[in-house]
Amino acid sequence: MSTSEKPTRFAVALFPGFQALDVFGPLDILNMLSRITPLTFHVLAETLTPVSTQGLGTKHTISQSVVPTHTFADAPLDDIDVLLVPGGFGTRNPVNVDPVVEFLRRAGPKVKYLLTVCTGSALAAMAGVLDGKRATSNKMEWDWVTQQGPNVKWVHKARWVADEKVWTSSGVTAGMDMMYAFLGEHYGEDVARDLAQAAEYVRNTDSTVDTFA
Template identity: 30%
Template structure:
């Protein structure tokens, strides 16, 4: 089996569940649930950072990247998580260049939470609809007037570019990618293994009314 090469960018002050949620989905996916303990995931997941030094996440968890931007293999899928660190990283030209280069070749470029601000500053969301954490929806609209900010959807899926709402929404986004790549049955089996409810609806999970 030729595994899909999947990268998840990490950086200081990245939100833990933003990257760990999708990592879990992709790592537990199996094409044959009956061979869960014999087979491996069809996704080869790489944690990618600008430098090889440990990344300190929101909350203080330290994570060692698997490779740097320069060392990353050719990717099929790239995920950009969010967190407070995106306030700085959305202006990091090295990260923006890496994401732009990846966008030209990957099958799917996805963001979780305020990772969408990185995609927006890279110029990759112009003319599209997109979403982000509920606290940043209005900010996103002011920053990127050429983007239609979707305040109702949990995940906004354009196929090549996918954005998702805050934090836990990355799990649902990752399940959508699994379904796109290998079918809904495989995605449902991954969710069941995680004891996570498969998303039957794409409505945003919280009420945005005052």
């Protein structure tokens, strides 16, 4: 997509036990972008009940919740350019993630772009939407993640990987570097640079530099 075809319609698919920064790092970048260009944003989940960063088996002593705007059943796929999928401790338990994996089987081929953060790539792999694609993920959970997608071309040393419509990133904070890079490609590097400057964020602009690999 050229900068004349900028993606403006974003959504995130949530599940119990998602990692907060996987979502709110990239989302804050979009919040700031929306000050200079109109965007739309949907929060998707199995039900309209607030979704907690605490999931079955995650063992947190504090948590936060996000209110969905749509369920997976009524998600407005025709109004979504970019679907963001976070990871988190909840990805380890099928009870937490089976509904989002099933949704990704349906939604992954329909959206223009699929972006995953951390172990969110494991969910995309479970859904089969990464088959044949180059992808990366959290290095601390690498062995488990890669077992979820034997037909994925996993790239170990990468902060993020872009393979056509699919962008995947390494652990947690890598999602921010990926989002800046994604916006740089579609909105122009000057916009991405200005957004990072406004956030006083020091970007990793080289996708192959991965300190944790």
